[in-house]
Amino acid sequence: MSRLWTVLFRAALRTFPPAFRERFGVEMEEHFLDVMTCRSGPKRMWTGWSALGRLAGQGMAERFRPTLSADRNRERRRWGVEGWIRDLRLAARALARRPAYAVVAGLTIALGIGANTAIFSLIHGVLLTPLDYPDPDGLVFVGEAADRPGLVNSISAPEVYALEEIPSLDAVAGVRGARMTLTGFGPAEAVVGALVTRGLLGVFHLEPALGRDLRPEEGRDDDVRRIVLSHRFWTDRLGADPDAVGRLLTLDGESWEVVGVAPEGWAYPSNASYWAPGGTLEGDCFWGCNLFRAVGRLAPGATLEGARAEALALSTALEADHPDQQTTRRFDLGSLHERVVGQARDGLWLLLGAVGVVLLIACANVANLLLVRAQNRRGEVAVRRALGASRGRLVREVLTESMLLAGAGGLLGALLAAGVLQLLPTLAGGAVPRLDEVALDGPVLAFTAGAALFTVLVAGLLPALRVSRGAGALGSRHSPDRRDARSRNLLLSAEVGLSLVLLVAAGLLLRTFAALSRIDPGFATEDVVRFDVSLPDAVYDEADDVLAFADRLETTLEALPGVEAAALGMGTPLTAYSVGASLTLMDRPEPPDGEEANAAMRVVTPGYLELQDIRLLRGRGFSGAERNGEPSAYLVNETFVRRYLREGEDPIGIPLRAGVSFGFGREPGEIVGVVEDVRAGGLGMESEPEFYAAFSQYLPTFFTVNVRTVPGAVVGEAEIRSALAVVDPDVPLFRLSTVEEAIREELAPSRFYLALVGAFAGLALVLSAVGLYGVVAYAVARRTREIGVRVALGADRDAIRRLVLTEGLRPTLLGLAGGVLVALLGARAIRSLLYGVEPLDPVTFAVVPLLLLGVAVLAILAPARRATRVDPVEALRGE
Amino acid sequence: MPDLTTTELHVLLALGSGASYGYRLQQQVETESGGTLTPDIGALYRTLARLMERGWVEEVDTPPREEEASSPGRPRRWYGLSALGRGVLAEEVGRLASVVRLARERDVAPGSTG
Numbered sequence: 002m003s004r005l006w007t008v009l010f011r012a013a014l015r016t017f018p019p020a021f022r023e024r025f026g027v028e029m030e031e032h033f034l035d036v037m038t039c040r041s042g043p044k045r046m047w048t049g050w051s052a053l054g055r056l057a058g059q060g061m062a063e064r065f066r067p068t069l070s071a072d073r074n075r076e077r078r079r080w081g082v083e084g085w086i087r088d089l090r091l092a093a094r095a096l097a098r099r100p101a102y103a104v105v106a107g108l109t110i111a112l113g114i115g116a117n118t119a120i121f122s123l124i125h126g127v128l129l130t131p132l133d134y135p136d137p138d139g140l141v142f143v144g145e146a147a148d149r150p151g152l153v154n155s156i157s158a159p160e161v162y163a164l165e166e167i168p169s170l171d172a173v174a175g176v177r178g179a180r181m182t183l184t185g186f187g188p189a190e191a192v193v194g195a196l197v198t199r200g201l202l203g204v205f206h207l208e209p210a211l212g213r214d215l216r217p218e219e220g221r222d223d224d225v226r227r228i229v230l231s232h233r234f235w236t237d238r239l240g241a242d243p244d245a246v247g248r249l250l251t252l253d254g255e256s257w258e259v260v261g262v263a264p265e266g267w268a269y270p271s272n273a274s275y276w277a278p279g280g281t282l283e284g285d286c287f288w289g290c291n292l293f294r295a296v297g298r299l300a301p302g303a304t305l306e307g308a309r310a311e312a313l314a315l316s317t318a319l320e321a322d323h324p325d326q327q328t329t330r331r332f333d334l335g336s337l338h339e340r341v342v343g344q345a346r347d348g349l350w351l352l353l354g355a356v357g358v359v360l361l362i363a364c365a366n367v368a369n370l371l372l373v374r375a376q377n378r379r380g381e382v383a384v385r386r387a388l389g390a391s392r393g394r395l396v397r398e399v400l401t402e403s404m405l406l407a408g409a410g411g412l413l414g415a416l417l418a419a420g421v422l423q424l425l426p427t428l429a430g431g432a433v434p435r436l437d438e439v440a441l442d443g444p445v446l447a448f449t450a451g452a453a454l455f456t457v458l459v460a461g462l463l464p465a466l467r468v469s470r471g472a473g474a475l476g477s478r479h480s481p482d483r484r485d486a487r488s489r490n491l492l493l494s495a496e497v498g499l500s501l502v503l504l505v506a507a508g509l510l511l512r513t514f515a516a517l518s519r520i521d522p523g524f525a526t527e528d529v530v531r532f533d534v535s536l537p538d539a540v541y542d543e544a545d546d547v548l549a550f551a552d553r554l555e556t557t558l559e560a561l562p563g564v565e566a567a568a569l570g571m572g573t574p575l576t577a578y579s580v581g582a583s584l585t586l587m588d589r590p591e592p593p594d595g596e597e598a599n600a601a602m603r604v605v606t607p608g609y610l611e612l613q614d615i616r617l618l619r620g621r622g623f624s625g626a627e628r629n630g631e632p633s634a635y636l637v638n639e640t641f642v643r644r645y646l647r648e649g650e651d652p653i654g655i656p657l658r659a660g661v662s663f664g665f666g667r668e669p670g671e672i673v674g675v676v677e678d679v680r681a682g683g684l685g686m687e688s689e690p691e692f693y694a695a696f697s698q699y700l701p702t703f704f705t706v707n708v709r710t711v712p713g714a715v716v717g718e719a720e721i722r723s724a725l726a727v728v729d730p731d732v733p734l735f736r737l738s739t740v741e742e743a744i745r746e747e748l749a750p751s752r753f754y755l756a757l758v759g760a761f762a763g764l765a766l767v768l769s770a771v772g773l774y775g776v777v778a779y780a781v782a783r784r785t786r787e788i789g790v791r792v793a794l795g796a797d798r799d800a801i802r803r804l805v806l807t808e809g810l811r812p813t814l815l816g817l818a819g820g821v822l823v824a825l826l827g828a829r830a831i832r833s834l835l836y837g838v839e840p841l842d843p844v845t846f847a848v849v850p851l852l853l854l855g856v857a858v859l860a861i862l863a864p865a866r867r868a869t870r871v872d873p874v875e876a877l878r879g880e
Numbered sequence: 881m882p883d884l885t886t887t888e889l890h891v892l893l894a895l896g897s898g899a900s901y902g903y904r905l906q907q908q909v910e911t912e913s914g915g916t917l918t919p920d921i922g923a924l925y926r927t928l929a930r931l932m933e934r935g936w937v938e939e940v941d942t943p944p945r946e947e948e949a950s951s952p953g954r955p956r957r958w959y960g961l962s963a964l965g966r967g968v969l970a971e972e973v974g975r976l977a978s979v980v981r982l983a984r985e986r987d988v989a990p991g992s993t994g
Binding site: 024 | 903906921923924929956957
């Protein structure tokens with residue numbers, strides 16, 4: 002029994018520090034056993050356990066109390082918590098004595114850390130955090146391989162079904178955007194949703210909040226009028242009705258039965274309010290009708306690579322099975338996360354690089370300030386070392402000071418970042434996805450702390466080591482320390498070099514922005530208002546109805562005051578809707594695989610070309626006499642001619658068949674005219690082959706309405722809405738905007754990156770200038786005596802100014818050279834963000850160093866001028 | 881001079897009657913304080929450590945008359961007052977005596993009639 006107590010006692014004794022145990026352990030154990038032998042029964046148990054408990058308590062108390070030896074005591078006070086607190090107090094007092102220095106250093110750090118925190122929170126929320134779905138890693142997007150990584154082209158419904166058979170994929174759902182008109186809830190309203198080939202909840206591993214998901218067989222039959230609602234739609238429109246399942250909604254004039262409600266917070270695509278069956282296997286839209294984006298779920302244990310290989314094999318097999326399909330198709334798939342954020346990736350890393358550079362510059366500045374301070378304290382330090390202060394003790398004091406600065410700067414920086422994050426959505430304007438998931442959360446704040454620590458080490462360590470060195474002679478206080486000067490100059494060079502790199506990046510982005518803004522897109526960019534219209538198919542089920550609607554709408558709009566013209570067009574530039582089609586030039590042999598003609602389809606009314614300022618180069622435009630059911634008249638653009646016709650061939654009269662049937666038109670026809678290229682897909686995108694069909698032949702049920710106004714006239718939304726209501730009150734209007742707005746949106750990413758990188762580059766420039774000024778001013782102040790002697794010996798003021806300028810410019814020029822080298826090597830990294838400018842743009846590389854040099858000279862001039870005013874008498878008497 | 885804790889004072893006082901060892905010291909303190917102080921093992925040795933650190937208490941040879949009383953194989957460490965410790969104790973007791981005297985004069989001491 003006492004054996005057990007011995008073991009327990011020794012365990013409890015371990016709470017004491019080793020030295021104490023060594024000294025008293027055996028004795029205490031004896032003592033304990035003596036006590037225990039005097040007790041028996043339950044009393045013994047009680048005594049034993051309570052003694053052990055108290056022993057452990059005493060042990061901890063002993064550990065955290067400095068004691069035993071005088072030596073140890075001092076040691077502890079130096080390195081223990083009390084010591085730190087004392088050091089912090091000392092540092093705070095020292096900083097308070099030099100408020101200007103403290104504020105400049107603290108603000109510099111705060112700016113550096115704040116910028117880093119803000120950008121890291123972007124990277125973290127957008128790139129590093131998995132998508133906010135269950136098992137996000139297993140979600141993939143599937144489609145036809147596109148030129149750019151992270152992107153795929155749409156595929157057709159039968160292809161989606163074929164992909165479902167791949168062993169590596171558990172489920173694949175085709176998704177296409179839809180807009181249906183909701184009636185019965187006040188005025189008619191367009192509601193955005195998605196048509197799907199199967200319920201998406203299963204693919205995303207989600208449970209419906211209410212009811213059930215669409216069944217796979219329902220998805221394949223678009224005659225099924227059943228629908229799953231988004232949680233938001235259910236809350237906003239149905240008042241979160243618990244009996245919503247089974248309710249009937251009128252969409253596009255038809256009655257739909259609600260079968261389920263999706264869980265809160267989820268929607269895919271994120272703007273969808275409902276999911277309706279849309280994966281018909283019958284009818285017009287089958288093979289070659291590539292309307293679907295596909296999301297899939299990897300089977301357990303399957304890899305992305307495996308699935309990719311299987312998808313590729315499938316596309317080859319499908320091609321063999323369906324020789325009638327006109328284009329070669331190669332499936333590709335990637336993670337859904339990549340698809341969502343892929344395009345923002347390069348830009349965000351560029352931003353992180355930029356703020357990283359800003360932080361480095363801030364560190365260099367603060368390090369310089371600390372070096373100067375260390376220099377000023379040399380005398381004091383020498384005295385203290387002579388009196389026995391250890392080197393570690395002095396290092397620690399300096400480090401504590403930089404820690405205090407970094408801590409305060411970090412806090413301020415976090416606040417700054419929080420402010421920037423508030424502005425971000427406005428600033429980004431759609432340039433970055435998932436912005437709503439960006440927050441200052443745990444990992445981001447940990448990053449901030451890391452950045453602060455980094456600052457301490459980078460900015461504080463060199464000065465700290467420097468201050469403790471050279472304990473030696475007190476007299477050295479007056480001789481300029483070469484090594485210190487060299488450290489400061491090296492830091493300066495680094496600052497200038499880093500600033501140059503950032504300024505080059507900003508310069509390239511500025512040139513990109515300018516190039517994009519200068520582009521002539523080929524279509525009217527001013528005084529055009531446009532909006533989208535989607536006609537309910539159930540009501541507009543006759544070709545004549547659609548044509549009548551179009552005619553009446555144009556006439557009504559043109560009657561509005563301030564309106565010059567109105568024209569309808571499906572596939573209007575800078576709208577998200579563009580349908581691609583494969584085309585057969587019927588007068589020539591079938592082209593080899595992969596070389597079939599493909600073109601973007603535009604369906605337009607006769608006035609469209611004139612309204613959009615698109616010039617007709619050959620042949621004729623549309624007259625309005627083209628009739629549905631008659632052979633189609635087509636216009637093609639220059640790129641189409643260049644790419645698909647023989648050189649010098651006359652395009653007019655070439656018979657053409659479009660592989661997509663659309664709206665009501667499906668008759669083959671011939672090319673009647675050639676129009677100029679426009680940049681319909683985006684300002685930075687090269688024109689693609691296009692063909693135009695007459696609205697009166699194809700009669701699409703969704704299209705964009707373009708309204709050209711008299712220059713300067715304002716045509717309000719209310720007037721346009723009422724004009725539309727005159728034609729049909731049950732047809733809603735979407736996305737009313739001016740072309741200027743669309744262009745602004747188009748420029749948003751490049752403006753966003755330019756604004757941020759430009760701001761960071763500006764910050765870097767200011768910090769470098771401040772650093773340069775500070776160092777040169779300090780050098781001048783230190784050399785007042787020397788300058789005084791020179792003046793006394795007859796040096797003229799110009800010589801003095803030259804002396805100071807040369808000293809300041811030497812590190813600047815070194816930094817410029819280094820920076821240019823780094824920028825030359827690194828510029829390629831941002832290639833994907835550039836447009837219309839080469840990464841090694843000579844203009845940027847010439848202007849930026851000159852600009853930096855100019856700023857440097859300005860920063861040096863002030864102290865240089867002060868040097869020329871040194872009064873030799875004063876200077877020699879001083880000190 | 882640092883303030884003495886009550887336990888420290890009683891340990892010094894117990895050792896004032898001659899050298900002692902841990903277990904006995906604990907019992908002495910308990911008895912002599914009228915049961916108000918029951919230092920547990922940890923507290924007792926921490927107190928001893930502190931007093932030794934200050935040089936008031938030192939380890940002493942086992943008094944000869946105790947030698948045969950101690951069981952074989954269980955050597956004990958004996959502690960006694962150093963000269964400095966004796967002085968500190970005397971000073972502290974003197975201080976307490978003057979406190980008591982003063983309290984008596986003011987009729988605030990226990991047992992005094994007011």
